[in-house]
Amino acid sequence: MKAVVTVELKEGVLDPQGQAIQQLLAQRGYSGIDEVRVGKRIEFSLATLDGSRAETMLSEIADKLLANPVIERFHIDLK
Amino acid sequence: MREVFHKETDLHNCTGVLLPGGFSYGDYLRAGALAKMSPIMPAIKRFAEQGGPVMGICNGFQILCETGLLPGALMLNKNLRFISRSVGMRVENSDTVFTKHLWQGQIVRMPIAHAEGNYTADPETIRQLEERQQVVFRYVDPVRHDAPNGNPNGSTNAIAGIVNASGNVLGLMPHPDRAAENIIGSADGFPIFLAFAEAAQSATRVEHSF
Known part of the structure; x- marks a missing residue:
């Protein structure tokens, strides 16, 4: 089974990369991007077929390693 | 002094721990994130929790934040660039085991070399750090000592270095190790190493008195 963990900056945390992209797009005439x-995006190929086990393991991994809870949050999608 | 490899699991009776700079695991994922899972980290955590002196420089500071031994996180520099140059810092608290040979308000110069040194924490943590004088070093312009102008990476409140609440763990982005002799342009980092060595020595004495 495949799983995708998405890690994103928490709301309110400044994202200098996002700002740079947004500013460049505005300069290039793409309007309306606030x-x-x-x-x-971190993709996993898993041996298990047990979704709840996979989710438990991945949320532990995401919490301990993939995301830094000070600035980031994560969500898990199982496929 | 001895080197302890990250794959070891004990500190061999070390009385002080220095986490140097560099790029552990290529800084993949986040700077310091993979290093925090190293086999040696539980021993360092225990050592710090028992009050042993721990100093983290640059990547070492990032690792200390990732492990939770210091609050906050170091994000990508505001200008998105790797910055390698000399900076000025003001000593905001000379009453720590690491800064006792510097004086309050002293301006020191040392190099930075990082892409992720933008210190960030939630407003409440920042307020507490300031209130409890855990902000030990703040970036300033070395000529005109006004803080915003000297902030190279966008750190909140121009924070360059902090200690934990009990004062035995220091993390800083600038490199005192690259400013410890006049022949390399600055000896401002030397007093920090002297103080660290003294702290490690007195930790030995405490241990022997049990």
């Missing part, structure tokens, strides 16, 4: 925020 904000851009950059996150990470």
Whole structure:
């Protein structure tokens, strides 16, 4: 089974990468983009078929390693 | 002095721990994030929690934040660039085991070399750090000592270095190790190492008195 963990900056945390993209897009004439925020997508191929086990393990991994709770949050999608 | 490899699991009776700079695990994921899972980290955590002196420089500071031994996080520099240059810092608290040989308000110069040094924490944590004088070093312009102008990376309140609440763990982005002799342009980092060595020595004495 496949799983995707998405890590994104918490609301209110300044995202200099997102700002740079947003400013560049505005300069290039793409109007109406109020904000851009950059996150990470981490894909897992798992041996298990047990969704709840996978979710438990991945949320532990995301909490301990993939996301820094001071500035980031995460969500898990199982496929 | 001895080096302890990150794959070891004990500190061999070390009485002070220095986490140096560099790019552990290529800074993949986040700077310091993978290093915090190293086999040696539980021993360092225990050592710090028992009051042993721990100093983290640059990547070492990032690792200390990632492990939770220091509050906050170091994000991508505001200008998105790797910055390698000399900066000025003001000593905001000379009453710590690491800064006792510097004086309050002293302006010191040392180099920075990082892409992720933008210190961030939630407003309540920042307020507490300021109130409890845990902000030990603040970036300033070395000529005109006004803080915003000297802030190279966008750190909240121009924070360059902090200690934990009990004062035995220091983290800073600038490199005192690259400013410890006049021949390399600045000896301002030397007093920090002297103080750290003294703290480690007195930790030995305490241990022996049990």
